[in-house]
Amino acid sequence: MNALLPLPMSVEAATFAATLDGLDVGLYLVASDARLVHANTAGQAILDACNVLLEIRGHLMACDPSVSQTLRQVFAASRHGDPALRAGGGAIPMIGLDGQRYVAHALPLVSGRRRGAGAAYSAVAALFVRKATLTIPPHSEALRNTFKLTPTELRVLLAIVELGNIPEVAAALGVAGSTVRTHVRHLFEKTGASRQADFVKLVAGYATPLRDIGGSR
Numbered sequence: 001m002n003a004l005l006p007l008p009m010s011v012e013a014a015t016f017a018a019t020l021d022g023l024d025v026g027l028y029l030v031a032s033d034a035r036l037v038h039a040n041t042a043g044q045a046i047l048d049a050c051n052v053l054l055e056i057r058g059h060l061m062a063c064d065p066s067v068s069q070t071l072r073q074v075f076a077a078s079r080h081g082d083p084a085l086r087a088g089g090g091a092i093p094m095i096g097l098d099g100q101r102y103v104a105h106a107l108p109l110v111s112g113r114r115r116g117a118g119a120a121y122s123a124v125a126a127l128f129v130r131k132a133t134l135t136i137p138p139h140s141e142a143l144r145n146t147f148k149l150t151p152t153e154l155r156v157l158l159a160i161v162e163l164g165n166i167p168e169v170a171a172a173l174g175v176a177g178s179t180v181r182t183h184v185r186h187l188f189e190k191t192g193a194s195r196q197a198d199f200v201k202l203v204a205g206y207a208t209p210l211r212d213i214g215g216s217r
Contacts, residue, residue, distance in 0.1 A: 025130040026053075028060055029109070029123035032079045034072050036060040037123045046129060052096040053129065060127070067094050071127070078108040078125035093171035094129075101132045103163065103171045132163060132172035143206045147190045156183040160196055161203045
């Protein structure tokens, strides 16, 4: 769905729309009744694939009915601002029809400077959707052997680096947040890291500088 605005588009709104289209994650501006107001370029590509999200009669829905219900509840709660969404846990796990995992996050647009962005599009929430690839690169074997990580610990480590926090990792892996926290605690003990941000430096240190040569031709 392209940017069909109910209000005349100002220069500021046009700039905002162009910025959204530059994002490499799917982004949807949605009304409280799940009406899809705007999808950026990456978001439209996800809709066109009909794999995880759909636009049906102008409304944003998921291929999985249970996820659709969760999304409707989140959009409705967006009218009440940030606290309502924070209570929902933030990360929404989704699995495509092809088995690929996705993670969605909703941001309410009804408070502070976000209110202006939402008003320009008659939207109360922005939904960010990205594919959770969670691939294990070749150099990870050395990382696993050095710190004697289990396969699951390695996957959690790489997921933390890719996705950024425990709720997202739990959603992407389809496990409880408490399970991820247990693995993260073991990772701290085995690697000597003191915070999750240290994992990024750790993984980067084991990345081979030759990995892109074959694909740079």
